[in-house]
Amino acid sequence: CEMTREIFERGHAVAVLPYDPDRDRVVLIEQFRVGAHAAFASGWFANDASPWMIESVAGIIEKGEDPEDVARREVREETGCTVSDLLPLFHYLPSPGGSSESVFLFCGRVDAPAVGGIHGISDEGEDIRAFRVSPEEAFALLDRGRIANAMTIIGLQWLRANRGHVRKRWLGKRA
Known part of the structure; x- marks a missing residue:
């Protein structure tokens, strides 16, 4: 039996959960999707579901780009923060049934004393609000279903399970 299948070739992406271990704060963004x-x-979905999505930082990898370089650039563009260290968490297929x-x-280490405001590249039509919250506040958003984006869910669940380890790695004895 011959079968034909269609696939959506989207390319590859990075996602970063910016985390400030010194202040114990998570940086998130909100944008219309x-x-x-x-x-x-x-x-x-619930009637009050909003297309203004709370997300981690993300961006498309162009041909020849290094994922870590893209991660650092996207965090700077979307939040105004500079990444000082990157922890690779996962490389995964978000929808392998129909997309490549x-x-x-x-997880990106950032210094986020006063994250806020609107960021993004205007030529790309980006209108991104950056904000910071405690990990507990981020987990509460997750638990209430306010975060419906897979990469952000995965990143926050990872942080929930590994926060102590990450703080010890990045802060040493100060953790």
């Missing part, structure tokens, strides 16, 4: 807008109209896309997920 048209795919979420369409999905929320399906009836499968893969995601390199990192």
Whole structure:
């Protein structure tokens, strides 16, 4: 039996969960996502679901780019923070049934004393609000279903399980 299958070739991406271990703060972003807008109209989501998604930082890897370089650039563009260290977490396939896309997920060490404001590249139509919260506040957003983005869910669950280890690694005896 001959079979034909279609695949969506999207390319590859990075995602970064920016974390400030000195202040014990997570940096998140919020931006409008048209795919979420369409999905929320399906009836499968709560009536108050918002297409303004709370997410970790993410970006597409162009041909010839290094994932770590892209991760650092995207954090700077979307939050104004500089990454001083990157921990590779996972390299995974978000939707292997119909897409060849893969995601390199990192936790990025940042210094985030006063994250806020609107960021992004205007030529790319980005309108991104950056903000920082305690890990407990981020986990509460996750637990209430306010975060519906897989890469952010994975990153926050990883931080929930590994926060002490990360602080010890990055802060040493000060953790």
